[in-house]
Amino acid sequence: MDLAIEALDVVKAFGQGTSAVRALDNVSVGIRRGEFFTLLGPSGCGKTTLLRLIAGFEAPTSGQILLDGADITALPPNRRPVNTVFQSYALFPHLTVAQNVAFGMEMQGRPKAEVAQRTERMLALVRLDALAARKIGQLSGGQQQRVALARALAPEPRVLLLDEPLSALDLKLRREMQGELKRLQQETGITFIFVTHDQEEALTMSDRIAVMQSGRVQQVGAPRDIYTKPVNRFVADFIGETNFLEAVGEAAGWRLACGVLIPGTATPGQRATLALRPEHLRPAPETGDLPLPARMERAVYSGTDTHWHLRLSCGTALTLRRPNSDAATAAPPNPGTDITLGLNPALVQRLED
Amino acid sequence: MADRRFQVARLPGFATIAVLVFLALYLPILTLVGFAFNAENSISVWGGFSLKWFAAAWKNQAVQDAALRSLTIATLSALIATSVATLAALGTTRRPAFRGRGFIYVMINQPLMVPEIVTAVALLILFGIVKQATGYQGLGYLVAAHSAFCIPFAYLPIRARLAGMDASLEIAAADLYASPIATFRRVTLPLLAPGIMAGAMLAFVISLDDVVITEFVKSGGQDTLPTYMLGQMRRAITPEVNAISTLLLALTVALLTAFFLLTRQKD
Ligand SMILES: Nc1ncnc2c1ncn2[C@@H]1O[C@H](COP(=O)(O)OP(=O)(O)O)[C@@H](O)[C@H]1O
Ligand SMILES: [Mg+2]
Numbered sequence: 001m002d003l004a005i006e007a008l009d010v011v012k013a014f015g016q017g018t019s020a021v022r023a024l025d026n027v028s029v030g031i032r033r034g035e036f037f038t039l040l041g042p043s044g045c046g047k048t049t050l051l052r053l054i055a056g057f058e059a060p061t062s063g064q065i066l067l068d069g070a071d072i073t074a075l076p077p078n079r080r081p082v083n084t085v086f087q088s089y090a091l092f093p094h095l096t097v098a099q100n101v102a103f104g105m106e107m108q109g110r111p112k113a114e115v116a117q118r119t120e121r122m123l124a125l126v127r128l129d130a131l132a133a134r135k136i137g138q139l140s141g142g143q144q145q146r147v148a149l150a151r152a153l154a155p156e157p158r159v160l161l162l163d164e165p166l167s168a169l170d171l172k173l174r175r176e177m178q179g180e181l182k183r184l185q186q187e188t189g190i191t192f193i194f195v196t197h198d199q200e201e202a203l204t205m206s207d208r209i210a211v212m213q214s215g216r217v218q219q220v221g222a223p224r225d226i227y228t229k230p231v232n233r234f235v236a237d238f239i240g241e242t243n244f245l246e247a248v249g250e251a252a253g254w255r256l257a258c259g260v261l262i263p264g265t266a267t268p269g270q271r272a273t274l275a276l277r278p279e280h281l282r283p284a285p286e287t288g289d290l291p292l293p294a295r296m297e298r299a300v301y302s303g304t305d306t307h308w309h310l311r312l313s314c315g316t317a318l319t320l321r322r323p324n325s326d327a328a329t330a331a332p333p334n335p336g337t338d339i340t341l342g343l344n345p346a347l348v349q350r351l352e353d
Numbered sequence: 354m355a356d357r358r359f360q361v362a363r364l365p366g367f368a369t370i371a372v373l374v375f376l377a378l379y380l381p382i383l384t385l386v387g388f389a390f391n392a393e394n395s396i397s398v399w400g401g402f403s404l405k406w407f408a409a410a411w412k413n414q415a416v417q418d419a420a421l422r423s424l425t426i427a428t429l430s431a432l433i434a435t436s437v438a439t440l441a442a443l444g445t446t447r448r449p450a451f452r453g454r455g456f457i458y459v460m461i462n463q464p465l466m467v468p469e470i471v472t473a474v475a476l477l478i479l480f481g482i483v484k485q486a487t488g489y490q491g492l493g494y495l496v497a498a499h500s501a502f503c504i505p506f507a508y509l510p511i512r513a514r515l516a517g518m519d520a521s522l523e524i525a526a527a528d529l530y531a532s533p534i535a536t537f538r539r540v541t542l543p544l545l546a547p548g549i550m551a552g553a554m555l556a557f558v559i560s561l562d563d564v565v566i567t568e569f570v571k572s573g574g575q576d577t578l579p580t581y582m583l584g585q586m587r588r589a590i591t592p593e594v595n596a597i598s599t600l601l602l603a604l605t606v607a608l609l610t611a612f613f614l615l616t617r618q619k620d
Contacts, residue, residue: 057524077527078536090525094543103539104529155530 003069004159004191005031005054010063012049012215023049024060025215031159031193032208033068036185038194040202041212042238047195048087050212051161054193056080068158078107083152085162089144091136097147098123098132104155122150125184142173146180153184159191166201178205199239203227211235228277232352236275243281243318245274245348254350257314260292262345275349278307278321282342289342294318296339299332308332310341386602389595396592406596416597419581426492426577427560430499431507435553437500438507439545446515447523447541464502472502473569480570490572498570499560506559507552510616514548551615554608561601 012024023046031037039047052058054065056077064073072080083104091100101122105115123129126146136144145165152160162181166174182205185192196202202209203223210220211234219231230236233244247254249266254274256262262274285291294310301324308320320341322332333339361367389407393400410416441461445454464472480494522544526536564579571580578601582594 055528057527077524078530078532082528084525084528086521086525088519088521090519090521092522092525092540103526103531107526107530107532107535151529 002033003030004033004035004067005193006066006069007050007053008064008066010050010053010065011061012046012053012058013061022215024053027063027215027217029210029217029220031191034189034191035207036182036192036194036205038196038202038206038209039212040196040199040209040238043197044214045212046215047197047212048163051084051163051193051195054159055082055084055161081155081158083155083157083160085148085152085160085165087163087165087167089148091144091147091151093136095136096132097128097134097136097139100136100147101150101154104151108155118154122154125153125187126150126180141168142177145169145177149181149184153188153190156188157190159193162192162194164195164197166196167198174201181205203239211238213238228347229349230275230351233273233275236349236351241278241319241321243276243278245276245316247272247274256312257316258293258312259314260290260343262290262343262348264345264350273351275351276343276347278319280344280347281318281320282344283308283320283322283339285340285342289344292341292343294339294341296333296335296337298335306332310339382602385595386599388592389599391592391595394591396590396595406592407600409591410593410596410600413593415576415581416578416593419576419578422492422575423561423577423579426495426499427557429496430503430560431553431557433496433500434503434556435507435511435549438504438511438552438556439549441504441508442512442515443541446512447520461508462505465505469502469565473566476566477569484572492575494570494572495567495575495577498566499563502563502566503556503559507556510551510555510612511545511548513616514545514551518544547615551612554612554615558605558608558612561605 007027007029010024010027011022014021014023025046027046027050039050041047049058053060056072056075056079060073064071066072067080067082092103095103098119102115102119105118110118120129120132123132126149128143128146128150131139131143136147139147145168148165165181166177169177178201181192181194194202194205203226206223208220208222209226211218211226213234219226219235221229226235227239230239230242236242236244245256247256247262249255249268249270249272250261251266251268253261253263254266254272256274266272281292282289292312294312297309297311300307300309303324305321305323308322310318310320312318318341388396388399390402390404391398391400392403392405438461441457445458445461476494476498480498484490484494518541522540523536526540527533531539562579563577564583567577568580568583571577576584578597582597585591585594
C-alpha cells in the first residue's frame with residue numbers, strides 16, 4: 001500500500017534539560033494515500049505537535065517525515081504540498097471569503113482565470129457561493145469553518161491536515177460537518193489527517209485511527225479493530241466503555257478472581273487484565289456462553305440504552321448495556337437480586353499490560 | 354440594592370474640582386484661540402472680531418518659509434522614524450525571545466527618558482563637528498535629529514498592533530505557499546497598516562511641535578514654525594502668533610483624532 005505520509009522515529013522535545021517535555025516520543029506511523037486517517041487521544045498527547053511537524057511549522061528534534069516516499073523534514077511549510085485547517089480557522093480578516101479561498105492558489109502562481117474558476121468551484125463545494133464577497137467578520141462559526149476548509153482544499157494539496165476542526169461547533173452543526181467532511185474527502189480523494197479527542201467522532205469518520213497517549217502511538221487500526229481488539233488498558237478505556245477483569249493464567253485458560261474460568265491459551269501463574277464491552281454481556285446465558293453469577297446493584301436509564309450496574313462475588317464492579325428496544329426483555333431485575341449473566345468467551349479481549 | 358462600591362464620582366466636590374481642572378487645562382488655549390480673532394494689536398485686550406491676523410500670517414514670507422520647512426522636516430522624519438520603528442517592532446515581536454531584547458527595548462525608547470535638553474546639547478556638539486568636517490549646512494541635521502526622537506512615538510502603536518495580531522495568520526499564509534516576503538506583503542503589512550499610519554501621525558505631530566532640539570540644531574535661516582514663533586515672542590507680540598498657533602492646533606487635533614480612530618480596537 002502506498003504511503004502518503006510516513007513519520008519515522010519522530011521525537012519532538014520542548015524546552016531543555018530537566019524541564020524538557022517530550023511532546024512526541026519515538027512516533028512512527030504510516031498514513032496511506034487517499035485515506036481518512038485520525039489522530040485520537042486526550043488533550044496534551046501530542047496530536048497538534050505531530051500535525052505541525054507534518055505541515056513544517058516545527059522541526060523534529062530527531063526523526064524524519066516522508067511525503068510520498070521523499071524526505072521533507074527540512075522543507076519550509078510554503079514548499080510542502082500539504083495544507084492545514086486550523087483549530088482557530090486563522091482566516092485572513094482583511095480579505096473577503098473568495099480572496100481567502102484564492103490565496104493559496106495565487107501563491108502557487110496559478111493563472112488568474114484558473115484561480116477565479118477554482119475559487120468559484122470550491123465555494124460551491126462547501127455551499128458558500130452566495131457569500132463570496134463577504135468579509136470574514138460577517139460570517140458565523142460554521143461558515144468560517146467552511147471557508148477554512150475551502151481555502152485549504154483549493155490548492156489541491158496531497159495531504160490535508162485538520163486540527164480539531166469541529167470542536168468549536170455546537171452538536172447539531174458538528175454532526176452536519178462530520179458528514180460534509182467525509183463527503184469532501186471521498187469526492188476529492190485527498191488524504192485527510194484529522195485530529196480529535198472525541199472517540200465517537202473518530203470511530204464514525206475514519207478509515208483508520210491512531211490512538212495516542214503522552215507522545216506515543218498506542219495502537220493503529222480500523223475503527224472496528226480499535227474498538228473490538230484494543231491492545232492495552234489505555235486504548236480499551238479511552239475508546240468507549242469497558243469492564244476490566246483481573247485474571248490469573250492456568251493450563252486451561254484464564255481464571256477470574258470470582259472463580260469463573262475463561263478457556264484459552266495462557267501461561268500458568270501469569271496475571272492479566274481482560275476487557276469486556278458492556279454490550280457484549282448478556283442478562284442470561286445463551287448457547288456457548290459461560291455463566292457469570294453477579295448481584296444487581298442498580299439500573300440507569302439513558303434513553304436508547306439501560307445500564308445495569310452489577311457486582312461479582314469477588315467485589316469487581318461490572319456494567320451491562322441493554323438496548324431499550326424490547327420492553328419485555330429490557331425490564332431490569334430489582335437491586336440486590338442475584339442473577340447469572342451470559343459471557344461469550346470469544347468477545348473477551350486480553351490486554352497487553 | 355444600592356451599589357456600594359467606591360466611586361470617585363460620588364465624592365463631595367467632585368464636579369467642582371473636575372470643572373476647575375478642565376478650566377486650568379483649556380482656558381489658556383481658549384484665550385489664545387480667542388485672541389487670534391482680535392481686531393486690535395493686542396493679545397490681551399479685545400477689540401472686536403477679525404480674521405486679519407490669519408491673513409497677515411498667511412502673507413508673511415517668513416511664516417510661509419517656516420511652515421514649509423516644518424512640514425518638510427515633519428514629513429521626512431515621520432517617514433524615516435516609521436520605517437525604522439516598523440522594522441524594530443517586527444524584530445522585537447516576530448521572532449523567539451533572545452538575549453538582550455529588554456535592552457534593545459530600552460534603547461529604542463531612550464528618547465522618551467533622556468531629558469530633551471541633554472540630547473539637544475549633545476547633538477549641537479556632534480553636528481558642530483560634522484558641519485566643520487563636511488561643510489554641509491542643510492536641513493539634513495534637523496531631519497536626522499527629528500527622525501531619531503520620533504522613533505519611540507512611532508514604535509509604540511506599531512508594536513501594540515503587532516502584539517495584538519494573531520500570529521497564526523502568518524503561519525496560515527506560509528501553509529498556503531506564501532514565501533516569507535509574500536507573507537509580509539500580503540498578510541502582515543495590510544493588518545499592520547492602521548498601526549503604521551497611527552505611528553506616522555504621532556511622529557509627524559511630535560516633529561511639528563518640537564522646539565528645544567530644533568533650536569539647538571538648526572543653522573541660521575532654518576527656523577521652523579515653533580522656533581519662528583519663539584523668536585517673535587522676544588520682540589513685539591501680535592495676535593499673528595495666536596493665529597499661527599491656532600492653525601497648528603487645528604492640524605494637531607485633526608491628526609490626533611485620526612490617530613485615535615485608527616488605534617481604537619474595532620471588532
Ligand atoms: N511550543 C511549545 N512549547 C512547550 N511545550 C509545548 C509546545 N507545544 C506543545 N507543547 C507541549 O507538548 C505536549 C503536546 O501538546 P499538543 O501537541 O498541543 O497536544 P494535543 O494537540 O494532543 O492536545 C503538551 O504537553 C504541551 O504542553
Ligand atoms: Mg491540539
